[in-house]
Amino acid sequence: MKTRNLLVISAMAAAFSFAAEEAEGPNAVESCQTAIDNAAKDIPANATSAKYTLAAAKANLIDLDAAYNDDAESDQTKALAAKCDTYAKTIAAQAETQKVRNSTAEKWEKRAATARSIEAIQEQINKARTGKVNDLEAEKAKMKDQEARLQAEMQQNQEKFQAEAAAQEAALKAANQREADLQKELAEERAKAEARQQEAMNKLNELQSQMIQVTKSARGIILSMSDILFAVNKADLKADLKTSLAKVAGILSVYQQFNVSIEGNTDNTGSEEHNMKLSQQRADNVKAFLVEQGIAAERLTAKGLGMTMPVADNSTKEGRQKNRRVDLVIQDKALQQQEAK
Secondary structure, eight states: OOOHHHHHHHHHHHHHHHHHHHHHOOOOHHHHHHHHHHHHTTTOOOOOOHHHHHHHHHHHHHHHHHHHOOOOOOOOHOOOOOOHHHHHHHHHHHHHHHHHHHHHHHHHHHHHHHHHHHHHHHHHHHHHHHHHHHHHHHHHHHHHHHHHHHHHHHHHHHEEEEEEHHHHHHHHHHHHHHHHHHHHHHHHHHHHHHHHHHHHHHGGGGGOOOEEEEEETTEEEEEEGGGBBOOOOOOOOOOOHHHHHHHHHHHHHHOOOOEEEEEEEEESSHHHHHHHHHHHHHHHHHHHHHTTTTOOOGGEEEEEEESSSSSSOOOOOOOOHHHSEEEEEEEHHHHHHHTOO
16 A cells, blocks of 8 residues: 555656656757847848848857856856847847937938929929910819919928837937947946956966966966976976966856967977977867866867967077967956957
């Protein structure tokens, strides 16, 4: 009897669990996809700014999907989901602004067409004056009647146009204000990202030494590590390099918004094939070590550049030493996305 009761209770629990799963709404990625799709449905063909924003929104959706799959409740996932809503609103505002502009242009064209009709009628009246008197009087009466009707129609259209123009101007003003508010929000987000980057720069400066140089450029924060930190003509990481990279990993774990491009470089000694292979192996080993330290692999890219990106003259010993390096290029995702627009 006890066994039968346990089976019944288990079946009921499974049913409640299935019902709870069925009741769940769309996740952050699905909601973002729906918001972008809805905003994209009504974009006019000539709304260039809305199309640019749509492209940025799709790029943000890709980042959101990756972040959601990694950790659905992370701060990064929530921030990207919030940004998705901002993009959707921006697209809608930009599309509405273009619609207002298109409608205004159409109204002005109708008004011009009416004016041309009146001008043509007036020309006909002038020509009629050269004909016979009786025919002229009859034609004039007919023309005047037609002109009166057209004038009345034009007056009516003018009043209607002015009312519509006033409404459209108000709508355009409101749309411009919404767009300005959204641009302000994006600017504030950029300021926060730049502040994060500067804060990280201050922490990374503590690693500054003869073997590691820390600089800032348009690409982001660059940690340039001398090949002294590797075994000669090898890709193995020395203990000093591992210690420094562990500190870098600690900083990256705090600033989840940062992505890192790992770039291996060599001087011009040796064959091109050998240098390309060695630089790629060193970049791969640095990436692998950072992953071991808990940094998500999707935040890291590794590429060997061989001798293609020298920073000094390869004709001198000092220049060749500077060119034998591995660079960590650290960029804030928010700044990357805004610059990609």
